[in-house]
Amino acid sequence: MNSNKQKAIKTAYLSIFGNALLALIKGVTGVFGNSYALIADAIESTTDVFSSLLVLFGLKYATKPPDENHPYGHGRAEPLVTFAVVGFLVISATIIAYESIQHIRTPHQVPEKYTLIVLGAVVVLKELFYRVVSKKGKETKSTSLKADAWHHRSDAITSLMAFIGISIAIYMGKGYEAADDWAALLASGIIVYNAYLIFRPALGEIMDEHVYDDLVSQIRDIAITVDGVIDTEKCHVRKSGLSYHVDLHLIVNGGITVVQGHAIAHRLKNELILQLPEISDVLIHVEPGR
Template sequence: MESNRRTAINTAIFSAIANALLAVVKGIAGVFGNSYALIADAIESTTDVFASLLVLFGLKYSTRPADENHPYGHGKAEPLITFIVVGILVISATVIAYESIQHILTPHKVPEKFTLIVLAVIVILKEIFYRFVSKKSDKTKSTSLKADAWHHRSDAITSLLAFIGISIAIYMGEGYETADDWAALLASGFIVYNAFLIFRPALGEIMDEHVYDDMIVEIRKVAESVQGVQGTEKCFVRKAGMSFLVDLHLTVKGEISVKKGHEIAHEVKNSIQNEMPEIADVLIHIEPEE
């Protein structure tokens, strides 16, 4: 778990630095290249910097050990941070949409050709960043890191749309000057859609939604391999940050002693946590076999 924690935190730091550098590049290119689509892209990257910093804070806080006031740990802080990140995305999309409409209604010059090179490089980099951060989020089981990964994918999409819009404006000539503004407006819709994709799993985590069938199958398999276990009944899994909490009902022979049942429960718990280190705790209820 400590290894996952370090991986997640280092990835969040990487995202914050990458977003900050790209926001500067986009902003400069947008201003000198006369492209609001690039400026809108820079706005989103700037919000992504704050989002990445929030993710970093959430990861550090959510991995704090359990204490007297938080016996189940602080893991639920992570999806709460994700909700804030989603809010930032929606606000940035609203700003971009509003400014895009204003630019569409106001005549302006066609963007410079060099902005296409900048955007092409950004699209490639952002897709690479998405795949890197997404892989780390899958490894660490981090909801907020997955949200950060989707930020990179969202940025890649908006940059691609900006590339298309600017290309139309440059090569179609007079009458198509607002094409990149329309691209920015369309990109704001994609940002909102991606915000929903980020929001949905975080909501499921807060609500302890049942979405861990594969893990439950593995838990039952490990439990039933322990000597003395006759079978398993109820098995519930809930996520808390980068770890999981399990409630499991075991059946044992009815004639064994309470002490023996207690020993079997401990052995099952140890076996499950050894096989699946992402599981922070297992609460076991013993029932006699009928």
């Protein structure tokens, strides 16, 4: 688990550095290149910096060990941070949509051609960031890292829309000056949709939604290999940060002593945590078999 924590935190630092650098490049290019779509892109990257900082804070707090006031740990901080990241996405989409509409209604210059080079590079870099952060999010099972990955993907989409819009404005000529603004407006809708995709699993985590069938199957398979275990009944899994808590009903021989049943339960718990290190705790209820 410590390895997952370090991996997740390093990935969050990568996101912060990447977003800050790209926000600066896009903002400067957008201002001097007469492209509001690129400026809108820079606005989103700036909000991404703050959201990535939130992700970093959430990861550090969520991986703190349990204490007297938090016996189940601090893992629920992570989906709460994800909600904040979603808020940043919605806010940035709203700002982009509002400013795009204002620019559509106001005559302005056609963007400079070199803005396309910058945007092309940004699309490639942001998609690479998405793939790296998404992979680390899956490896560490971090909800907030997955949300941060979608932030990179939404930025790539915004940049792609801007690229298309600016291309139309430049090559179609007079009458198409606002094409990049329309592209930014369309991108804002895509960002809101991505925000929903991020929000839904985080809400499920807070509500202890059951979406861990694969993990339950692994737990049951391991259980029947432990000496003294006849079978398993109920198995409930809930996620807390980067780890999982398991409630398991275990069936043992009804004729054994309480001490023997207790020993079997402990052997099973140790085996589960050994083979599935993402599990931080297992509460086992022993049921007598026939």
